[in-house]
Amino acid sequence: MRKNLKKATKTFTSCLLAAAMTGSLLTGCGPSSDTSGSTGSAQGTDAASADEDAPVQMYFLTSQTTAEVDDDAEVVKKIEERFNIDLKGFYVDPNNFQENLNVKFAGGEMPDVMVVGSPADLATYIEGGIIGEIPIETIREKAPNYAKVADEYDDGSLWTTMLYKGKNYGIVNPAKQMPMAMFWRKDWLDNLGLEIPETLEEYEEVLTAFVEQDPDGNGKKDTAGAAERIFGAVFGAFGLRCVTGTGAGSGFIVEEMQLGEDNVPFFPYIRPEAKQALEVLHRWYEKGIIDKEFITGENHGGYAGLSHSFMNGQIGLTSGQAYVYFVYSSDMNAEDNLGTCMKEMVAVNPDAVVIPGPAPIGPDGKSGTEAWGKYDRLTCLTTKAAQDPRKVDAFLAMLDAYYSDMEYAELANFGIEGVHFKNTDHGRIRLMDGLELRKEGVLQVDFGATVPYADNLTPQKTQYAESITGNGYYRFNAPATEEFANVISTLDSLTEQAYFAMITGEKPLDYFETYVEEFKKAGGEAAEKAVQEAYAEKLAAIANQ
Amino acid sequence: MAPTKKKAGFFTNLYRFREYYIMLIPGLLFFLVFCYGPMYGLVIAFQDYYPLKGISGSSFVALKHFKTLFDNPFFLSVLKNTLIISIYKLLVCFPAPIFLCIALNEIKNAKFKKFAQSVSYLPHFISWVVVSGIILEFLSPSRGPINIILQNLGFEPIFFVAEPKCFRGVLVISDLWKSIGWGSIVYLAAVTSIDPSLYEAAEMDGAGRIKRIIHITLPALAPIVTVMLIMQSGKILNDSFEQVYNFLTPVTYEVGDVISTFVYRMGIQKMQYSFTTAVDLFKNIISFGLVMLTNYVARKTNDYALW
């Protein structure tokens, strides 16, 4: 028997060797990663432009979309004319986006301009030879208006974001990021004769009433107060930024560190104040204020911003971006005022009345909700583009224009009036969906909701959001460090399990200290220190510029 | 009496059986080109691979990724979960299609049989994203029918999906529901080629229904069951990422976090293509080893092993 197996294995291994040899012969012994571009009409390869004045071809990869840019669209032509470029979209299928992108790189294709998700991604791309350097002096020289705005809104960390090992690799956009707003069921408040609460104690009173006093008047005790989307506000009442994801059951986002007042980054999850917040959440869970089904999430599918629990009257309080509920006013009947979530809610429950409220104020007077990064939309030039001075110039010119010329910003982001958007008393309203707009060249080369954009092009929206929100805990772009990257997923699992257990009461609150110890031992302490050092280095590097 | 056993040479064999080998050419060519051709990519598991640099341009790091995997404090727990869930599924979801096949075989009403068959495999086509949504609603502690019934009977509602004790059960049963119909197709093929006169003869000999099943239907299924079992055993380290991911929440990590969901979360920070390749290679080595083992065992019991 064994002899037969040996024989079979021998046959097999000889087959395998033959196969491997033939196989590699057929494929030419591994890929030749020829970054000088592949043959044929592959994307990202430059058409030979002998004429120095001819428009330079530039491929843009700025968002995950299936839209393919129409070369003949008017917006495209206008942009091309202004900057003397041949605008092309670098198409990557958003299904399995990262894999598709990797496959393109493996084939030697890459865009010219790329938006990157975070400094960690940036580091990987740089190591992988994808992103090219743009010295800060060059940026200041060729995009002075951008530099001016950037300096104005710099809290000291803006210019450090795109630094890696002492060199600069792109730009970030100072964005007018609005923190999350709190949304209440006004009809419930009215039914129970309650006012919108302001402090954490008042919140507890109102939410308890939601649980005990049958606010929807259906005779059943089937309502809870809130679910996981308000966790950020509760932590905010203690000065911390601990954020839950919007997907179902995605728990806490531990990789987002917080920048302290002293300009030192830290992990909010291991601070003693977090225990206080957990105490509150646990108490609320026991009382039924926190919906027991917060574990599976408020969203049950479809558009991630929707809160099915809120829409269906299972809870009376939720949190989210202002504009997904109201665009410019808290009046539910105002024209064109309802955001996506509000529209869906009204369709499900026409009698619901929603009203925004302030984030709860904690015992030490702190309050606030989470916000995305103040410096957003990390945009880079690839190594291919960085080598071509014309592309660098064109890119920086486009950047500068977006920050100084509001008409251009409108063209790049909204399109042409009457075609892509219309002007109303309450601001600009888009006339097509994102896919159609992108096909027409809109939203392909823009830089997002920058500060000048927010102030000039969407003033009503911006002002309204500001009026209903308060302090914002902004996302901090932590510099990429080896120590952090190696352990963060472990820290994530550890934290999520611990926090959920303490909220539901499966583990007592005293467990918090044990958890902190485990966190530090698992590499959390080293990671925090590494990030702090890396950040301090970057600050020093900028100060010397 | 024993003739001189001369072991035929390679080319003699090739010539003698040439007709057969010629028939093998298309299939073998396919495997050679499209399966063994890219096989060199396995080396990525031993590199710090960057797509643009390619294999030749990426640095060799030997077992670094494997170390990262094995050194992780959660690795053992994740491995344990993967194994336990696979074993549960093997015990429950492997026999189930066989049972369904036998049950369908015993149903004489042709119309009902056809109808039931067609219905049974429908869940195979629905993605886990959709199925999990339906199941979450079904098992909801506040709105789900099961809990409503429980409450009416005076019991406390159970949050199945969030209860560590029930979580693996949810995974196994939902997988059973989804795969039983499609899985039974392969057994149906074996069963329908059973000669009906065998049943008649057994009936004449006084064998009851159950005896007929045991002595006719089951043996006819034995070859195919052997093969399926061997291949299934190789999948012991596989897990259905889509299924688990859509049900997993932090409260059930301890019992439900499996290799693929764990690796998925690890990949978010590092975006390392090599790491996932290394994990896959690890899983594949174990799988293939198991297949070799079960195949060896199977060869001792009947003729239908893989090789």
Next chain:
Amino acid sequence: MADTAKRKRKRNGEDWFVDILAYGFVTLLSISILLPFMQVITISMSPASVVNKTGFHMFPTQFDFSGYQQIATDPNFWGSYLNTILRTALGTVCGVLVTMLTAYPLARTNLPYRRGLMMFVVFTMYFSGGMIPKYLLVKSLGLTNNFLVYILPCVITGFALIITRNFFMGIPPALEESAKIDGATNMDVLFKVYLPLSTPVVATISLWYCVQHWNAWMDNMLYVTDKAKYVLQYVLQTILTNGQTADMEAMGDMIIHTETMKMAALVLSLIPIVCTYPFLQKYFVKGMIVGSVKG
């Protein structure tokens, strides 16, 4: 012998037991599958106001076919439907043919190096070089944007091969011998003797290959950029992704009915399968009288 056929046995307790078990189990299973399916169909044609309400929706109360509309009006949809049908037909025929051709020699117990060859095949079922090397291979073979990329790189599966081979091994070798004595070649034996005897397994692997090709979209995503060659599942995936792009800033006021569309997409891709299977079923029901061929 006529006696046997006419004699009706009395149904005894065991009969009832087995019948109840069999019918009961199958009925329960069918109900447990049909109910969620009714939900799927209902959601596919319901407006968002119904879809977003928690709870079950077995029967449509309000109708909204915008999900179907959005899919059917996609410029690539109908073309991709055709492409998929073409691909499935071609792919299944090629797959079954090559599978049978390969399984037949491997079913001969006296074929030299048979075990090694089997290992050769099974090995590929467990080890793979990964997406990027495969992509580079396909590219170097010139198969990108070529319709053949839907057929060649996946023409057969090791699994189908093994099942077919095992089935062939169950056919008595005497049949081959007697056919060969009558002057048949191997191909004759395969198609004139084995094929008729193997209708169940051929139907099985046909179904598998059919479904594999019908559901395939990843090869489209990686290798094909020519819209005229898109396949159904890929187009559906794309339509669904569009609906889910976190384009909050841009969309602002546009409502995205992803759930409805998802269900509509599911229903649309299921219809042909549901229609094809009954056609294949008759090959499953037709049992083979192996005994009668045994001369």
